[in-house]
Amino acid sequence: MSTLQTIQQQMLQAVLAERTLPPHIVLGDDIADASSRLDVYRHGYRIRLRDALKVEFAGLQCMAGSRFEGMLDKYVEAHPSEHYNIRWYGSGLAGFLEYAHPWREKPQLANMAKMDWAISTAFDAADESSMGVADLSAVPPESWAGLRLTLQNNLQVLECAYNTDAFRRATDNGSKRPHLRRFAQPRQVLVWRRATTVHYRRLDDDEWLVLGASIQGETFASLCARLAACHGESAAMPRMVTVLKRWLEAGLIRGWDLA
Amino acid sequence: MTPSSATRPGSLPYLGYGLGLRVEHYEALLANPGKVEWLEVVSENYMVSGGLPLVWLDRFRERFPLVMHGVSLSIGSADPLDEDYLARLAALAKRVEPAWVSDHLCWTGVQGVNLHDLMPLPYTEEALEHVVNRVKRVQDVLKRRILLENVSSYVTFADSQLTEWEFLAAVAERADCLILLDINNVHVSAKNHGFSSLDYLRGIPVSRVQQFHLAGYEQGERLIIDTHNAPVSNAVWDLYMEAVRRFGRISTMIERDDNFPPLAELMAELEHARALAEPLLQDAA
Structure with a gap:
């Protein structure tokens, strides 16, 4: 040495x-x-x-x-x-x-x-472009069943048994420290960045169901089937449209392909 | 000391009077750059994949000449050079196209552990050869000569055979690199080790000095602590004037790393540097 x-x-x-x-x-x-x-x-x-x-x-x-x-x-x-x-x-x-x-x-x-x-x-994290509603209009109607969404690589989902996001929110907003609360069932908190701003929010249970499936590469038809199992056939598509619009507006989707 | 007209090796530009770029002053500096002529960015803050840091970097790059100043090259470590770090540094330099790239004559870790501090070296022939070889390697990768900065130190190694300034000068000459002379660090180390800061300046080859740092320190119980969190002291201003007399017109900046004042205070310090240096330079011309 x-x-x-x-x-x-x-x-x-x-x-x-x-x-x-x-x-x-x-x-x-x-x-x-x-x-x-x-x-x-x-x-x-x-x-x-x-x-x-x-x-x-x-x-x-x-x-x-x-x-x-x-x-x-x-x-x-x-x-x-x-x-x-x-x-x-x-x-x-x-x-x-x-x-x-x-x-x-x-x-x-x-x-x-x-x-x-x-x-x-x-x-x-690495910069990525995000898709808007207009980008999805390029998908032919007959192909929607096989549509697979590509999500931002910086997107993270955390399982939280407590209201941890409320503590971070209080810090970010300079507001009063919240009381600790344990959820009856764990909740998922989504963390992602759009342009230069980091966002986080709790996911609804059915939204997490289809987001998790989308991360796994499941098709649009499969996502709709999962929502149908929760809400029934007639409510599934309107709910899927609402969720998809929310993802697009939040900049969660960076591309798509067809199965 | 007399002003020197020695020519400097290479063709790096003279940038004037600048500041170290810190997040705390981003918006104020873009809104009112005043007489700030250039900025020094901490390389590691922008060695990231994306996001806001690089957006700000590009904004400043459009408005100011930039130089890159690293803290993690660990040029003196006994560990192998971190090739991943070096590749990322080279990629950033390609993006920024800085006037120059600098780091410190020190080691920051060994055995894979990082102390995140600018640890001094023993001033031995063994350490000298080790550092020289590594500087050459870094300069080959970056395809440019780098600047090495003298650090403030608190320990003296029993094995040291050279003074700090002899070691720094020898590294610069043998590796053909340049020197970022931190005037505050010279003062801090001189007080902490009981040597003459003027001897230090006299031992540094004029032709190798490309940049000055000016900063502040805290007086500890026995030692002066280089915190870079205070205004430049009178003693350092005096030493700066001696440095200007010896080294001539050198790109100079105020480096504040903590306890950030409003930008206007740093600009006032920068103007004080200009007011001290310019008459000396005109007298020498």
Whole structure:
């Protein structure tokens, strides 16, 4: 191992684990001893990672309240950063909260972290064009049954057992912190970006049914059949038109093909 | 020190007086650019797939000359160069067509772990050779010479055989790269290590300096901490004037990374830099 490599590895451990360096590595002097000098790096490392997480996890900060800082401290101690861009440091936070005591006892925290992270990753995901109503008019009437929609790649659907989206909304709007509420049945929250703005909203149960099927590549006829099973034959098509119009207006669809 | 008329290698342009571009000032800067002549963007902020960051970048690119300034090249790390990072940096440079690309003479991580800090190097022949080889590789990939910036440091390695300025000068000469001289960082390191900031300036080859950074710091209990979160100090303004006398007309910018004031305050600092430098440059002409 080279001297350079040895020095850097020992510095790394001195910063991460707050270990004392062997005295022959770093010099102290009349201005400051070696330990005080290393403390600048130890302190700075933790501050920078915590600050980066605060930017990405606004909803979690709202939900966790006074527990937020301690949560970040534990994550920073448990997870060294492995990406060159500090913005990506939060990619493991939701997973950490799912297994680490005591936060695993409160699954709403991991769920909130997932939603914050979905919003963060949608923010600078690859640009994609979206289709409007007029684009679908090119589909011949006889071909609609085999129509398959291509959805935005930045679109994410999160299963939420709690009203996590309300916490994020409160943060984004600067409004009062909501009360935590557990749903009788988990709900799906859709996160996507249109142009440069990230959006999120809860999906109706039947909308999620056909959106999930559409993501899986099912045809328009199949989507209508799923709605018919929910609402009956006569109500299925009007509902499908309503849902499809909503998707088009929201910019969720980037293309189509025929099965 | 006397003004130098030494010619600079290469043909990078003189850009005048600029600012580090930060999100906090996007709208104000587009609405009223004042006398800001160019902008320095943090490369990593725009090494993304899409979305708002690149929209803003394109807006500023239409209005200002840009230079790219990275924080994650980790040119001094014992780990292999991150080829994925390098490819993304090259792609961004192709999009932006900056006047130049810079990063820091430091390492930011090792063993696959990133400290997100500008860690100082031991100033040894081994480290020098290592850095020089890597700078050459980076310059080959980017197809341009890069600038390396001196960092503020808080530790001195027992193994160091050279001064910081001897090391920086040797890297620039052997790798044929240029220098981004952060005047604040020279002052911070000089105070923290007890060396002369003027000795530092005298040790830097005039022909290699392409850009100045000016910034502020915080006084810690024993050490000065380079926070870039405060106005430029009087001591740094004094050192800046010495630097202008030695290096001549150098593209200069104010770099603020935290505790952001209204844009007008940074513009006023920039005008102060201009007011200090221009009489010296005219006297020297």
